[in-house]
Amino acid sequence: MSGAQERPLRADAARNRARLLDVATEVFTxxxxxxxxxxxxxAAGVGVGTLFRHFPTKEALLEAVMVRRLESIAAQSAQxxxxxxxxxxxxxxxxxxxxxxxxxxxFAQALAAAGVDAQAALQEPSKAIRAQLAGLLVGAQRAAAVRPELGLSELIALLVGTTTMMExxxxxxAARQRMFEVIFDGLRPR
Structure with a gap:
């Protein structure tokens, strides 16, 4: 059977895969x-063989966790x-x-060290998030809630910097909340 016509996972296999991703996300984070x-x-309550049937390498598991996280961010942003x-x-x-x-x-550094091109795997969910951020930015600027001169590339740079700062x-x-307040205050028009 070709890769384009893969059979859907059985219900128990789908549950195992979802559980593995949940646990891996929590543990790796x-x-x-x-x-x-x-x-x-x-920790997921499955054998290592089950894990490797779904994710043949640790890098495949890391990549799946990253893709899932971005897809979740995209879905929550849309909501x-x-x-x-x-x-x-x-x-x-x-x-x-x-x-x-x-x-x-x-995660990205571990994948790069293993020779995995994470950017390729993350391209679609990253595009979706970028498009949603663009729409949210324009909407907030039209509502006069965000500085009109802020561009999408600047917003993304600010998000990356804020993530690093929060880490x-x-x-x-309390410190995280203060930082969000300072950043949000700076984003608002004067």
């Missing part, structure tokens, strides 16, 4: 990418856009992207 795959399989006023949606999405990007750099702060929720 909280403990780093150095955690052995055997430990992830054990924010549909459910909220432009300004509220913009700032909520900014916070979402920063919060959901924890550990992303470590330096660690898990201190």
């Amino acid at each position: 909280t403990r780093g990418v150095g955690v052995p795959t055997e430990e992830i399989a054990r 924010l856009t549909a459910d909220s006023e432009p300004a509220e949606a913009f700032f909520a999405c900014f916070r979402l992207v920063v919060d959901q990007s924890a550990g992303k750099n470590e 330096q702060l660690g898990a201190d929720p």
